[in-house]
Amino acid sequence: MKFPEHGMHKKDLLRILSAKQRKNIKFSDGKIFGSMCAKPAQISILAYNMFIESNLGNPGLYPGTYEMEREVISMLGDLMHCRRVYGRVLSGGTEANITALWMYRNAYGKRKVILPEHAHFSFNKACNLLGLEPVYVKLDKNYTMDCEDLRRKIDSDVLCVVAVAGSTELGVIDDIPSISEICERHGVAVHVDAAFGGFIIPFLKRLKYALPDFDFKVSAVQSITVDPHKMGQSVMPSGVLLTRKNLWKSIEFKSPYLTSEVHTTLLGTRASGAVAGTYAVINWLGVHGYMELAEYCMELTRYARNLCNRYGFEPVVEPTLNILALRGKNTRRIVREMYRKKLFVSYAPCCNGIRLVLMPYIKKEHIDRLFNALSQIWV
Template sequence: MQGRGVAAKRLWRELHEASEDDLHFRDSRILGSMCTEPIPIARRAHAMFLEANLGNPGYYKGTWRLERETLRMLADLLHGKNLGGFTVSGATEGNITALWMARNTTHRKEIVASRTAHFSVRKAADLLGMRLVEIPHDSEYRLDVDALRKAVGRDTAAVVAVAGTTELGVVDPIDAIGETCLDRAFLHIDAAFGGFVLPFLEDSGVEVPPWDFRVAGVGSLVLDAHKMGMATIPASHLLVREAKHFEKIAVESPYLTSVYQTSLLGTRNSAGVAAAYAAMRSLGREGYGNIVARCMKNTRAIVARAREAGIEPVVEPLMNIAAFRVRDVEAVQRGLDARGWKVSTSRNPPALRVVVMPHVTARAAAAFAGDLVAVCKKVGA
């Protein structure tokens, strides 16, 4: 660190230069990220609550009210009653917290999850000193329920199911998983992506199998408002069917305004609470429905153009994620990158992964689809 502070003009130039080196969603060239450009009111709300820290809630009663109201709206969206919960930094923190709670509630040390579950489950097992039992998926890359029935045993603390897998966007058969877990193990749902997509697909008439608190066995669920919820980062929410389970992870916090703290983080960046509240109040079900409908229209357009060229998706997209089987995934990714498109790849199975978020316009989707076909022809994929 230099001795004297630099002039504001120079500092802003440095910041501007750094920002220019970043990629930006507004350019409609990023199709590999599950995040997107927050809506304007969410940005303004975030800026208004920069000082807030719900790790010490007694000082931030207004922010605390916003969090409670946000959780109430989410409980209604997810068909839950009298749910407990709080805002977390992301689904990784939510997954770790839920599994921590399951371990301490059941006094068991085994997690069962499909190989398609998010890598944060492996982080959680390592941090919590738990054993992760990874089971196979079915032909549609969903958790295999028969394998689950064989895997759940006396030492199983929790089962993790996914409502919108990171690689393919598929939904595990959560109703059948719930039946298996009922009175046997804690069932946690990772709905980081699907949480702000599936309810609005259902509203539009799409048949979506039960995946939320309608399933009796579901004990907890996490969803990210900073993905399809259109809020700023970080804004995610962990909800539990029985708030009493939080007592099992509570620690005394004598020098704060709350007697106990149950969150993994001590200092909680709470501007995202206001951003999520603002996004949800501003958009409502109708606004979210329109956003999801546009994303699905663009997704279907990309899939249709790819199919015309003989490029098939791994599975028929339920949500706005499409993964394509190509012969040389890395070569196609490099070819698209050379044309300015940022896409990602999946490992299971090896495929080109395309996430069609709200910042991807119809025009950009059409241009991307054309370039995808051209690159595949060029590299022989």
């Protein structure tokens, strides 16, 4: 395609943009069952648009946005049981996980990182970029980190252990209190990837769901990834990395031509509308709004779980959060055939299963349509 010689009329351009947009699948169509991203709350879109001009890479020009970032970090620190927390709003779980390992490497200088087999692939990117050596720990029968295998593999040369609170494929939560005990014996820090779980587990615990502690309440936990653009209902791209100590100093770089003396993030220019979007949606929903959403998602999950009995599908594990995976044969083929029907489920390699993420934009009738379609191609 050639770079245009002359500008286009706005009306024509808008017509083209609308046509492109119509090709996309919308969350509200109820056809997306394999995404962990939120349909952003209206208030967060409004806030995003209000702050679209600001760039936190140059914070001296945008003290209002900088203030909101500090407040988001402080509110999330409160939610995660750390009063004096350090953190930044980043572009998502990948940047947050890379940044966590980057800080640990610079601060402690070791190379081995223990990853449970269900760790998100962002850790593979991180190890590759940072020259770290991943050591994989097996999963147990519940598909969570096998603490016996961790005991065998950990030693004092380990930089950190990654634990997952809300795994990508199954939504399970590692036994972080037991992992912490093992790590403390070796003086090793725990990084918790709660990119998905961080905005649902605390609210389900308030609703008396029996879920393990996963945050700074657990003593070896030194850092947590949590993504507002997933269960937080904020705009993309927004992720957060929280740390118990000020490890950010270990990734400080001079930023000579800007209003701040140093940068402590991977990105230079930072999409700061997302900071406003996250600030807005947290204040809009509050704990009680998030509790309602969490309960709604779990209600959807129970509904889908019960439909399994009617259709003869077998869940891989009983769902912990709002993710349900179905055991089956030829699941890759089923996923492809469902795509052809414009129903977007995803494949879970850990169990060769089909994975459904029951997000707040899903309705029960969407689940009925999905199961009906699945049953027609299931073998």
